[in-house]
Amino acid sequence: GEPCSGGLFDFGLYFFHNVHQLLEIGSGPYFYLPKMESHLEARLWNDAFVMAQDELGIAQGTIKATVLIETILASFELHEILWELKDHSAGLNCGRWDYIFSYIKRFRNHPEFIVPNRDQVTMASPFMDAYSRLVIQTCHKRNVHAMGGMAAFIPIKGDEAANEAAVNKVKNDKIREAKNGHDGTWVAHPGLVQTALDVFNEYMPTPNQITKARTETITAADLIEVPKGTITEEGVRKNINVGILYIESWLRGNGAAAIYNLMEDAATAEISRTQVWQWIQRGAELEDGRKVSYDMVEGFIPSELEKIEAYVGSDAFNNGKFELATELFKKLVATEEFEEFLTLNAYNYI
Template sequence: MTTSAVPTRQVRVLAAPGDRHDEILTPDALDFVGRLAAAFGERRRWLLKERRRQAIRLATGSPLDFPLTTSAVRADPDWRVAPPAPGLTDRRVEITGPPERRAAVDALNSGADVWMADFEDATAPTWENVIGGQLALLDAIERRLDFTADGGREHRLREGRLPTIVVRPRGWHLDEEHLELDGGPVPAALVDFGLYFFHCARRQIDAGYGPYFYLPKLENRYEARLWNDVFLLAQELLDIPRGTVRATVLIETITAAFEMEEILYELREHGSGLNAGRWDYLFSLIKTFGHRSDFLLPDRAKVTMTAPFMRAYTELLVRTCHRRGAHAIGAMAAQVPAEGPAAREAVLATVRLDKEREAEDGFDGSWVAHPGLVEVCREAFDGVLGDRPHQLDRSREDVRVTPGELLAVRRVGGPPTEEGVRTNIAVVLRYYDAWIRGRGTVVLDGLVEDAATAEIARVQIWQWLRHRTVERATVLELLERELDALGAEFPWAAPDEVRELFESTALAAELPLFFTPEAYSRHLVRTVTTAEVPA
C-alpha cells in the first residue's frame, strides 16, 4: 500500500481539552492516525469477526492443532527474524507498568534493561490517562520527565543510560471513543501506536534506538500480518526506513500458542521476540474451552508455570524463538517486596527461584512489576548468561511438543476451594473499583494486579458456576461479604457500579469475552456534545 492510496482523513476529538493535550493532538498527528484507521479499519473488523467464528468452531468440537496450511513455514529451517535492534540485544530484565508519570520515572530509574510502557492491561483508558501517557513518553525521550511526590519531594530521571522503551498499545478488540472517524470510534490500538509513532519514532531513532512495541492479545498469524502492514505504512508515511520498527508478541492466547512460528514469520522483518504470559494465557484457555469439564482449573494460585501444559507452552516458545533468532521473554513477577528483612527475603526467594527456572529453560530475559525485583531478576539471569547478552544460540532442539500436551489441562486437578473463590471475588471487586476510578494497577495482598488478573479471576468464577463445582449461593454470599469489605476499606468506592459490572461479567449465562469494552463505554468515556467539538 502506497501513501498516495491513503488520503487525508479528518479525525474529530470528542473530548474536552486538557493540559498540554495540544502537544499530542496536533492536526498532523490526528491525520496520521486517521490514515492508519482508514487503511486498516475494515480489515481489523473482519479479523474480529473471524475471532468469533473461530470461537464457535472450537466450542462446537473443531480440534485445535498446528495449521496444516502453514506446515512449510514451520518446516523451512532457513528464515529468521530481523537481528536485534539497538537497545534490544540484552533484555534480561524488563520492567512493566503504566505510562503514568510517577510509575514511568520509577521504572526508568530502576536499572532494568527495558521498560514496557503498558497502555493495555496496566492502564485504565480514561482520556486523561491515554493522552497523559503519550505526554509521559514524549517527556521521557526528551529527558524532562519528573513528578512531585506527597510532601513536595521532586523525582527526576537519573543521569546516564535509561531502559529501552517498548510501548504496548491496546488490543485489536478495543475502541477509542474519544476520537471519531467517519462517524465511528477509532481502533484504540492504532491510536496508541499512531500517536507514539508520530511524535516519538524519529526522536528514538535520533537517540540511537527506534520505535519498539509489544503486541497484545493476538490470536493468529493474520492479526500479526495486520500489524506488520501497519508498520510498513507508518514507516512509509513518515519516511522512516523499512524494518526500523521492532515488535515483540505476547503469546497470551491459546490459539496463538499453536501459531508461534507463523506469527514470527509474518513479522520477521520487524520481529523481535515472544513473551510467555500467565494470567492472560489461562484466561484465554477458559474463554476458549470453558464449556468443557476437562478444562476445569483449580484455584489460580495452584496453576503455576510448572504445570505440565504450561511447561509445554513455555518450552515450545523458547524453542520457537531461538530457532528463528528471536528473544524469548519470561512471565511477570508481580510480587511487591515486603517490609521487614525476613518477609522481604521470602518474597525475593520466591522470585529468584522462578527467574532461575526461566533462565535455565533458555529464556533470554523476564518481566518484573516492581523496581525492587530488578536486581534479583538480573542475578538469576546473570547466573546463566554470564557476560553474554542472551542465549539465542541455545536451540532447545530437545523440545518436542504435541497439541495434546498444550491442551493437557486435566492433569492439573483439584476442585476450587472456598478461599480460592473468595480471593477471586475480592480481587475482581477491588480491581473493578480501581479501574472505574481510573487506576490500571493496584497492589493487593503483596501483588501488583492489573486487568489480566481481574480477567482470569472473573472467568474462573464463571467456569466454576457453569460446571457447578461452586454453588451460586456461595458466590452470592461471598460477593455481598466482599462488597461490604470493599466499602469499609475504601469509603469512596462505588459498590453498586462494581456489583453491576461483576454480575454482568462473571455471573451472566454467556461469558463476555472481555470486561473492558462495555465497562469502558459505560464508565470511562466522557465525550462532549457535537456542538462543543471544534470543527
C-alpha cells in the first residue's frame, strides 16, 4: 500500500463499517473536523462525504460534521467553511487550546506578538472573547449550532476545597458561554457534565439559541489583539514542566493526560514548547528584566525534572520515557527552524 491521510483513512473505514447500523438505530454518521485552516480543506472533506455517500448508496446530507475552529486562520473564513460543507454541516465548535497554539505559531516571527504566561491567556482575553463571539454570530446567522469550548478542569479527589474551586471555575465558564449564546459545550470529565447541564438548562431553556443573533462588529484587529500580561520565571518553568510531562505521556500512548488536575492534550504541550521557543528566539524579557535564552531554559530543566519525579513517583519516573521526552522538548525549543507540530518527530519513537 501507499501512505495516505490518516483522517481520510479513518473516516472511510468508520463510514463503511458503521453507517448502515447507525441509521438502523436512528442515529447517523457524525464527525468532528479538527485543525482546519482554510475553506479549501472544508471543500475537500465535503467532496469526500459526497463520494462516500454515493459509493454506499446513502442519501446526500446524511453525514453531519462539526468543524473545530481551533486555528487563527480559520476564524477569518467561518462563513466560507460553512458554505463549503453545505448540507453536511452541523455547525462550528470553539477549540480553545489549539487556537492559542495556532495564534502563537502563526505570529511567532513577529516581535510585537509576544504572548505572556499561558495561564494569563483565558477566554476573557480580548482576542479569545472576540473569536468566541464571532463563532456564535456566524453560526446563528447561518442557522447552525455554535458549540462552546472545553473546560479542562477535572474533579479533585481528597481535597474538598480545591474540588469546589474547580467546579466553580467550570460553572462560571459555562455561564459565560451560555450568556454569550453558545448552543452547547464541552467538559473534560463525566463528573462535570451535570454542572454544565445545570448552567445551560438555566440560561438556555430552549433546545438551542440559534435565534439569538449577535449584531456587534468584530474586526480583524479584535481577532489578533495581543493579550496583555507578563512573562515570569514561574511561567517558563511551568511550560518546561508540563511540556515534558505531556510529551512523556504521549510517548507511552496516552493522548489525553490528567496533569495537575487538568485534562491536557497535545495542544497544551504545543503551547508550552512554542512559547518557550518564541521567548528564546525573540529574547523576551522576564518581569524581572532577565532575557529568556536557551541557556536559561536548559538550566531550569534539572530542577523541573526533580519536581516531576516527586509528582509522578520514582517508579513511574524511572520506568517512564522522561529522558526521551526531555531530549525531544530540548530539541523543539533549541531549533532555529520551528517544528510545525511536536508529534511529527515524536512519531518516530512510538
